[in-house]
Amino acid sequence: MTQAEFGKRVGLTGGAISLYEKGNAPPSDKLASIARELGVTVDELLVGETFSQEPIQTLAGSAKSARPNIAELYTQVPFLSIRAQAGLPQIDYNDGVMNWVEETYPVFLPLVPINEKHLVIEIQGDSMEPEIKSGAVVLGQAITKDDIKYESGGVYAIIYGNNRFVVKRIKTNDLMTTGSLILWSDNEKYGQIVVPASELHCMWKITHKVNEHVR
Structure with missing residues (x-):
């Protein structure tokens, strides 16, 4: 299946799918559709290696930042x-x-x-x-x-x-x-x-x- 074909199934462009395959996180309102088309659960999709770019949260009182498990935000x-x-x-x-x-x-x-x-x-x-x-x-x-x-x-x-x-x-x-x-x-x-x-x-x-x- 091409990126354009997959994108059409989930309501996205082929270019967007290309970005996600390179590691960018997909929009939250499309996760369920993407997971369904791939035959996995949303949790499996989020903790897998494909979408590894997780949001950075700054810790109060610290100059450091942390990358939480994005599945925990759902x-x-x-x-x-x-x-x-x-x-x-x-x-x-x-x-x-x-x-x-x-x-x-x-x-x-x-x-x-x-x-x-x-x-x-x-x-x-x-x-x-x-x-x-x-x-x-x-x-x-x-x-x-x-x-x-x-x-x-x-x-x-x-x-x-x-x-x-x-x-x-x-x-x-x-x-x-x-x-x-x-x-x-x-x-x-x-x-x-x-x-x-x-x-x-x-x-x-x-x-x-x-x-x-x-x-």
């Missing part, structure tokens, strides 16, 4: 795809703590404190375009059940009803007045979904894009 976060909703178990979601999720995704956001309330979600479909493209991977932070009634003005991942898992926008929150929540698609052809309060299981506010395919 946090493994529970990972769900919109496609997986048919397989979600009937359980108490415990305010969005998904400790039953087996698959994880590496997230490089050193300035964001990642904890058990976070979830990485792979978007499938074009209902949230142009803001979020199909195939994008986003990070969500869990909203407690008591706080759901106050959330609006952003994009959210919601599990409701018979384990329906969607990513939609909340424009206004009418739970306290009408007893239901209206979920909007950014793509106008998909319209809206009205969900009664009794059917809301858990919710995450989408805070970051972790990876988005180039089209």
Whole structure:
């Protein structure tokens, strides 16, 4: 496979692939795609000899610098795809703590404190375009059940009803007045979904894009 062919598969140019082969570290949002195409895990990719150029961190109170293991800068976060909703178990979601999720995704956001309330979600479909493209991977932070009634003005991942898992926008929150929540698609052809309060299981506010395919 040529560098250009490989680059096309992962959303990069052949020139960029050439630089990585010479030792430059690839961008964090492309690591998962590169690892998948090479048939390795992200950890294996990062600790291998191919990408040896690791970021230099200056130690406080010292003129010396250190090259840490770059894999340690990534946090493994529970990972769900919109496609997986048919397989979600009937359980108490415990305010969005998904400790039953087996698959994880590496997230490089050193300035964001990642904890058990976070979830990485792979978007499938074009209902949230142009803001979020199909195939994008986003990070969500869990909203407690008591706080759901106050959330609006952003994009959210919601599990409701018979384990329906969607990513939609909340424009206004009418739970306290009408007893239901209206979920909007950014793509106008998909319209809206009205969900009664009794059917809301858990919710995450989408805070970051972790990876988005180039089209």
